[in-house]
Amino acid sequence: MTAPYSASEFTAILLARDLHDGERGAAGASATIPMAAILLARALHAPNIQIAGEMFVNPQPRRLWHSMLDDRALGRCEAAETFTELFEHSHRGLDFFFHSGLQIDRYGNINLHFVGGTYDRPKMRGPGAANISYAARSKRFYICATQHTPRVFVPAVDFITIAGNLHGPDSRRQAGLVHEGPRYCITPLCVFDFAAETGLMRLKSVHPGVTPDQVDAASGFEVERPALVPTTSPPTEIELATLRRVVDPAGDLREGHSL
Amino acid sequence: MNQRATKLITQDAVGAFLRKTLQPGGSVCLGGLFKQNRPVALVRELIRTGIGELLLFSSPGSGYDVDLMIAAGLVAETFLPAVTLETRMCSNFRDAVENGRIRAHAVDALTIVGGLTAAASGLPFYPVAAWHGSDVTKINPLITPMVAPFGGETLHAVKPIRPDLVLLHAQEGDEYGNIRHLTTMTYSDALMARAGTKVIVSVDRIVPTDAITRAPRATTVPCIYVDAVVELPFGAHPTGSFPHYSIDEAFIDGFADISDDVRRDPAARPRLDDYLARHVHQPRDIFDYVDGAGGYRRMAELEREARFL
Numbered sequence: 001m002t003a004p005y006s007a008s009e010f011t012a013i014l015l016a017r018d019l020h021d022g023e024r025g026a027a028g029a030s031a032t033i034p035m036a037a038i039l040l041a042r043a044l045h046a047p048n049i050q051i052a053g054e055m056f057v058n059p060q061p062r063r064l065w066h067s068m069l070d071d072r073a074l075g076r077c078e079a080a081e082t083f084t085e086l087f088e089h090s091h092r093g094l095d096f097f098f099h100s101g102l103q104i105d106r107y108g109n110i111n112l113h114f115v116g117g118t119y120d121r122p123k124m125r126g127p128g129a130a131n132i133s134y135a136a137r138s139k140r141f142y143i144c145a146t147q148h149t150p151r152v153f154v155p156a157v158d159f160i161t162i163a164g165n166l167h168g169p170d171s172r173r174q175a176g177l178v179h180e181g182p183r184y185c186i187t188p189l190c191v192f193d194f195a196a197e198t199g200l201m202r203l204k205s206v207h208p209g210v211t212p213d214q215v216d217a218a219s220g221f222e223v224e225r226p227a228l229v230p231t232t233s234p235p236t237e238i239e240l241a242t243l244r245r246v247v248d249p250a251g252d253l254r255e256g257h258s259l
Numbered sequence: 260m261n262q263r264a265t266k267l268i269t270q271d272a273v274g275a276f277l278r279k280t281l282q283p284g285g286s287v288c289l290g291g292l293f294k295q296n297r298p299v300a301l302v303r304e305l306i307r308t309g310i311g312e313l314l315l316f317s318s319p320g321s322g323y324d325v326d327l328m329i330a331a332g333l334v335a336e337t338f339l340p341a342v343t344l345e346t347r348m349c350s351n352f353r354d355a356v357e358n359g360r361i362r363a364h365a366v367d368a369l370t371i372v373g374g375l376t377a378a379a380s381g382l383p384f385y386p387v388a389a390w391h392g393s394d395v396t397k398i399n400p401l402i403t404p405m406v407a408p409f410g411g412e413t414l415h416a417v418k419p420i421r422p423d424l425v426l427l428h429a430q431e432g433d434e435y436g437n438i439r440h441l442t443t444m445t446y447s448d449a450l451m452a453r454a455g456t457k458v459i460v461s462v463d464r465i466v467p468t469d470a471i472t473r474a475p476r477a478t479t480v481p482c483i484y485v486d487a488v489v490e491l492p493f494g495a496h497p498t499g500s501f502p503h504y505s506i507d508e509a510f511i512d513g514f515a516d517i518s519d520d521v522r523r524d525p526a527a528r529p530r531l532d533d534y535l536a537r538h539v540h541q542p543r544d545i546f547d548y549v550d551g552a553g554g555y556r557r558m559a560e561l562e563r564e565a566r567f568l
Contacts, residue, residue: 029293029320030345055444062568067345069320070295071501072568075443083319083372083447090369090389113365117357119398125356127343130319131368133389163392175392176413 005235007188008033008146008253009243010207013235014186015098015142016040019049025096025138026053026089029069029130032252033144034098036064039247044239053089053097053134055081064252090137097134097141102126103157104143106201106221108164108182108194110135111157119159128161135162136177143185150220153187165199172199190215191232192223200224205232267434267465268487270544273304276487280457281310281424284335288316288375288422288455289324290448291498293345294506296440298426299324300494300548301461303539305426306331315339316422318446319368323497323511326351326518329361330531331539336362338401338420340371344511350518351531365395372447374401374420379453384416425455428495429479430503432462436485437471437478442501445479452484459487461494463503491545493558505564510552 005013015037019025023046027034039061042049051058059074068074101110102124116123135141143164145152164182166172172181185192185201193204202224206212212229216222235243244251268276281287287305291297302324312335315325319340326342326349328334334355342352342363355361373385386405390396396404396415405416427448430441438460440448452458460480465488471478494500497507497514517534520527542548549558 029341030343055446067294069293069345070499070506071443072295072499072505072565075501075568077443080443080445082445082449083368084376084450086368086372087387113394114356119365120362121359122357125353125363127348128339128341128363128365129367129395130341132393132395133367133369133387135393136391137389160392160394166392172392177391 005240006253006255009240010235011144011186012036012040012253013239013243014191014232015144016044016239018142018184019046019096021046022048023095024050024052025094026051026134027068027098028054029067031068031098032064032066034142035061035068036243036247036253040239040243043242043246053094054131055083055085057081063250064248066252086131086133090133094134094138095140097138098144099135099141099162100144100146101162102152103154104145104152104185105154105157105164107166107168107199108143108185108201109157109160109166110143110162110164111159112161113159115158132162135181136179138179140180140183143182145185145187148187148189148215148218150218153219153221155221165194168199169197189218195224203229205230207232208234263435265434266436266482266485266488268489270489270491273301273459273489274308276459277305277308277310277424280486283310284312284314285310285423286314286316288420288425288451289321290318290425290427290446290451291495292318292444292446293320293322294511295495295499295501296428296442296446296448297324297495297498298428298461299496299498300491300545301426301428301459302328303548306333306535306539311335316371316420318448318451319371322349323514325349327514327539329355330518331535334361336364338364338366338371340367344515347515350515350522354522364400365398366401367395370399370401370417371420372450373417375447375450375454377417377419378421379450382419384418386414386416388412388414390415420454422451422455423457425451425458427452427458427460427480428462428500429460430463430500431466432460432488433466433468433471434488435468436460436482436488437468438462438480438485438488439471439477440479441503449480452480457486458484459489460485461489461491463492463494463500465490493549494545496549496552496558499561499565502565504558504561505568507552507557507561
């Protein structure tokens with residue numbers, strides 16, 4: 001079945017729905033979908049959303065680019081800061097941030113460093129992480145997975161680059177993590193949220209045309225799910241039209257553009 | 260007599276400057292970020308010197324240039340938060356780590372910025388509070404846990420980072436080394452210049468000192484932190500130098516394609532050596548390099564893209 005919208009577009013729309021007017025947040029590097037989500041929320045229902053924390057304050061890009069942390073993408077903005085301000089934002093905090101990963105585990109921990117072998121002699125080395133501080137210092141974050149496979153969704157990550165729920169609420173407290181942590185994990189198949197009591201990922205809704213069993217098969221661990229799994233509300237006409245007209249006129253999130 | 264000394268050096272003199280300021284096993288730090296304002300022409304010159312076993316630092320986002328240095332075999336250890344071309348991975352970096360040819364330390368943005376801040380401020384450490392729960396804190400060699408002297412919170416102290424040599428690229432500068440970024444973002448360039456032992460900056464164009472003194476607040480790196488400045492038009496290529504020229508994604512992809520092939524099959528290595536020969540070792544100067552990278556036609560396209568963003 002071909003949906004009349006791409007998985008990337010859908011993810012951006014789902015994220016946008018959860019960003020609120022007056023909140024402050026940032027995307028990051030390699031973050032086309034998150035930036036699209038913030039811009040869409042700003043266009044639809046959150047005109048007072050503040051984009052800050054990754055050096056560009058309230059950027060106004062005319063289109064999306066596949067890297068969203070440079071002057072090409074964000075150079076039109078209200079102010080530009082430097083990396084020193086990362087400390088300041090740690091102090092003031094952000095409401096939301098976004099992460100993606102090579103591996104994501106059932107506690108929402110994220111690995112960007114290596115898979116297999118040891119840290120010094122990995123089977124597969126990842127890019128590492130530019131900024132890990134917002135996992136602790138933003139009030140919540142979202143996990144965007146562009147692939148949903150058992151290799152990505154693993155029982156336990158080989159290395160915790162970004163702390164999700166660690167090994168549950170107690171371990172979060174012990175580590176000094178005081179904020180909400182990961183709220184949703186959005187994949188091309190479904191939306192996960194996290195159980196407050198255990199910190200474990202659970203199936204919140206499946207995307208139209210996807211069954212819970214498909215999610216199970218695509219995940220490397222047993223997915224906790226309610227008896228009746230709702231279907232994710234598909235994009236509305238207004239959401240999709242605004243995304244395409246205002247945020248992504250060049251069509252970078254459409255099918256056929258790899259992110 | 261009695262004249263202020265210029266810090267402007269010629270393209271030909273860059274190699275000698277690098278050899279004078281950097282020993283094998285020394286530390287280098289690169290400015291800019293990901294695919295913009297990277298001192299790529301200076302990096303190519305550094306590769307030509309053959310000074311190896313380097314400890315490599317960068318602003319928090321790095322890609323093409325560090326992968327090029329690793330492909331050329333210059334690097335022993337990296338202190339790089341993120342190594343990526345953003346849309347794809349850096350295959351030389353990955354391959355070198357996976358096969359034990361380099362040590363890639365686990366550091367993040369605040370490690371680098373904190374360490375540079377300590378060095379720039381003459382402090383023995385800089386405290387960071389934001390790493391709870393991450394495994395990066397367990398193996399990051401530049402940090403150690405500490406108890407805050409006020410309030411008793413557990414923090415981490417970052418060691419000062421004082422690179423032997425800092426390489427920067429900016430849009431404009433004068434002959435005394437007053438540097439002006441015309442970009443929107445200025446990364447951690449000013450901080451690196453203050454932290455480094457020696458600093459060399461390439462600029463797209465040298466401007467008269469009058470242009471600097473007319474707008475002193477526009478100076479992003481004052482001359483007191485700069486040891487040498489060199490005019491290298493398109494010196495950031497294939498990364499962007501806004502508002503002058505945009506990012507040459509196709510050129511970066513060309514390198515990444517070859518690098519991906521070599522990672523999959525080491526027999527493809529001669530293609531990477533050809534690439535290094537063609538774009539790094541053979542060009543006599545920046546003009547020769549530009550000719551080999553698509554010439555005036557391509558540069559004009561990148562200039563146009565930067566004008567119409």
